[in-house]
Amino acid sequence: xxTTALTRPSADTEMEAVYARILNRRRDNRLLPPYRxxxxxxxxxxxxxxxVAEQPGATVSAVRRVGGGASKEQFFFTLTTPDGNAExxxxxxxxxxxxxxxxxxxxxxxxxxxxxxxxxxxxxxxxADGAHFGQPAxxxxxxxxxxxxxxxxxxxxxLGTFLGADLRAKLRDQFLDYLVAIHGFDWRNAHLPxxxxxxxxxxxxxxxxxxxxxDLWRVDEGETRPIMALAEQWLADNQPDTGDLTMTHGDYRTxxxxxxxxxxxxxxxxxxxxxxxxxxxxxxxxxxxxIFGCWEDGKxxxxxxxxxxxxxxxxxxxxxxxxxxxxxxYYDVMASWKCYIITAANGMAAARNEHNHQDVLLxxxxxxxxxxxxxxxxxxAREPRA
Amino acid sequence: MTPNTDDxxxxxxxxxxxxxxxxxxxxxxxxxxxGQLAIGHLQILRAQLDHVPAFEAEELADAKAIGTExxxxxxxxxxxxxxxxxxHAAVIASLPAGDAPAARKQRQAIHDAIEALVRxxxxxxxxxxxxxxxxxxxxxxxARSQKDRKWFAPFGFDTI
Numbered sequence: 182x183x184t185t186a187l188t189r190p191s192a193d194t195e196m197e198a199v200y201a202r203i204l205n206r207r208r209d210n211r212l213l214p215p216y217r218x219x220x221x222x223x224x225x226x227x228x229x230x231x232x233v234a235e236q237p238g239a240t241v242s243a244v245r246r247v248g249g250g251a252s253k254e255q256f257f258f259t260l261t262t263p264d265g266n267a268e269x270x271x272x273x274x275x276x277x278x279x280x281x282x283x284x285x286x287x288x289x290x291x292x293x294x295x296x297x298x299x300x301x302x303x304x305x306x307x308x309a310d311g312a313h314f315g316q317p318a319x320x321x322x323x324x325x326x327x328x329x330x331x332x333x334x335x336x337x338x339x340l341g342t343f344l345g346a347d348l349r350a351k352l353r354d355q356f357l358d359y360l361v362a363i364h365g366f367d368w369r370n371a372h373l374p375x376x377x378x379x380x381x382x383x384x385x386x387x388x389x390x391x392x393x394x395x396d397l398w399r400v401d402e403g404e405t406r407p408i409m410a411l412a413e414q415w416l417a418d419n420q421p422d423t424g425d426l427t428m429t430h431g432d433y434r435t436x437x438x439x440x441x442x443x444x445x446x447x448x449x450x451x452x453x454x455x456x457x458x459x460x461x462x463x464x465x466x467x468x469x470x471x472i473f474g475c476w477e478d479g480k481x482x483x484x485x486x487x488x489x490x491x492x493x494x495x496x497x498x499x500x501x502x503x504x505x506x507x508x509x510x511y512y513d514v515m516a517s518w519k520c521y522i523i524t525a526a527n528g529m530a531a532a533r534n535e536h537n538h539q540d541v542l543l544x545x546x547x548x549x550x551x552x553x554x555x556x557x558x559x560x561x562a563r564e565p566r567a
Numbered sequence: 568m569t570p571n572t573d574d575x576x577x578x579x580x581x582x583x584x585x586x587x588x589x590x591x592x593x594x595x596x597x598x599x600x601x602g603q604l605a606i607g608h609l610q611i612l613r614a615q616l617d618h619v620p621a622f623e624a625e626e627l628a629d630a631k632a633i634g635t636e637x638x639x640x641x642x643x644x645x646x647x648x649x650x651x652x653x654x655h656a657a658v659i660a661s662l663p664a665g666d667a668p669a670a671r672k673q674r675q676a677i678h679d680a681i682e683a684l685v686r687x688x689x690x691x692x693x694x695x696x697x698x699x700x701x702x703x704x705x706x707x708x709x710a711r712s713q714k715d716r717k718w719f720a721p722f723g724f725d726t727i
Contacts, residue, residue, distance in 0.1 A: 404678070410678075413685075545607070548719040548722040548724065554712040559709070
């Protein structure tokens with residue numbers, strides 16, 4: 182299918198080249214036929230044929246789907262080499278359209294680069310354009326651990342996980358220290374060929390993020406409402422300077438790390454697909470979103486680990502950085518705006534087009550958009566700037 | 568009419584819950600997850616079904632109200648005036664009684680016109696117009712989002 186180039190004449194539409202490609206792919210894929218969830222036997226066949234070339238003589242067994250998550254199709258499998266060595270891996274594969282449309286090559290690169298800094302799964306094989314698996318895919322080492330306590334009950338997609346006092350005490354320092362470590366990561370000397378650096382001017386980091394999400398909203402024909410229009414204009418008009426470009430995770434929250442339930446040790450940070458070089462305030466605004474936290478006795482805890490002010494002051498103390506409250510406010514607004522786009526536009530478009538393996542989850546998640554609209558009203562009322 | 572809609576949805580839920588899901592093997596994790604979500608979604612739809620017409624009528628009434636407020640309260644130059652005229656036309660468009668798809672279409676037309684107005688005000692709105700735009704949208708959308716949050720609270724994401 183022909184790829185139609187976006188018109189990108191000015192700073193109003195500039196973004197990383199990979200994100201422009203993602204938008205084009207998203208638009209082009211809309212007319213493709215429905216996507217069917219991969220069956221175990223199909224995955225066995227795909228993996229077996231893949232490893233004929235990659236690991237001659239190896240055998241694939243114990244293929245089973247990984248539960249949870251809202252974005253990718255994931256399967257555990259065991260690969261046994263001719264000398265009898267058996268290792269378990271996870272295959273992470275794009276559906277035709279996902280609730281977050283990202284690039285597997287970038288994910289592979291950041292995992293490889295950052296796992297000497299923070300715990301993260303080791304990426305092993307990459308099919309960046311889906312030449313073998315039909316959809317872009319990455320294969321990673323399996324890391325032991327859970328994303329939520331085993332007694333946490335059923336929650337959709339790990340949102341709002343309640344950890345409890347014991348685990349909270351064990352996890353909170355690690356959670357914050359790893360975020361500080363990500364932001365301190367030496368991306369300048371890392372091998373990240375797919376990543377572009379927004380250093381042309383101080384507003385480029387904010388502009389690139391804004392432009393991508395705004396265009397994604399339009400590609401997926403999000404059904405607008407007045408507060409979304411106002412938020413978009415406000416975000417266009419108030420883009421902050423980024424003083425210190427840092428690596429950002431993009432989706433840093435409880436639910437996106439694995440931990441050992443007995444010791445409370447974090448064993449891996451997951452879901453690096455939205456990582457980019459940008460403004461650390463963007464991560465802080467995302468982590469502090471109410472939907473990823475818990476309320477108890479009228480008090481909010483981000484990711485069930487820190488109160489908002491406690492998180493900010495502890496982040497400053499441990500990182501040595503100063504959190505600019507105006508910049509954080511900007512990224513608070515952006516976080517709610519992005520979440521609205523993800524749930525109301527991206528997820529719904531994927532479901533509407535029958536391009537995902539769990540449409541009913543996506544339409545279920547879309548009902549959260551009222552919370553994000555409400556967040557935007559409260560946040561923009563706090564600072565009525567032009 | 569027999570069987571009524573509630574009975575029909577209830578029978579689907581029961582079939583999923585008691586006939587289909589118990590026969591899925593544990594390794595069919597995606598099917599089990601999707602089945603549970605389908606049941607939850609249907610249970611909420613069942614509870615909301617009788618209230619949907621009133622909810623959608625109120626959505627349209629709220630869209631007309633905010634459109635009217637903005638058309639009457641926002642001022643500016645040529646682009647703003649043009650967007651206000653379009654918004655006004657969307658608000659006063661007549662609608663066949665009981666036509667739910669047409670009502671949704673009109674609500675969306677009003678929201679699209681408000682989006683165009685927001686952009687126009689950024690181009691040539693005056694200070695008073697910008698302030699009015701901001702104040703009206705925040706006030707009326709906060710009220711609207713509170714209604715939406717209550718409507719969708721059964722899905723379990725919200726603490727409202």
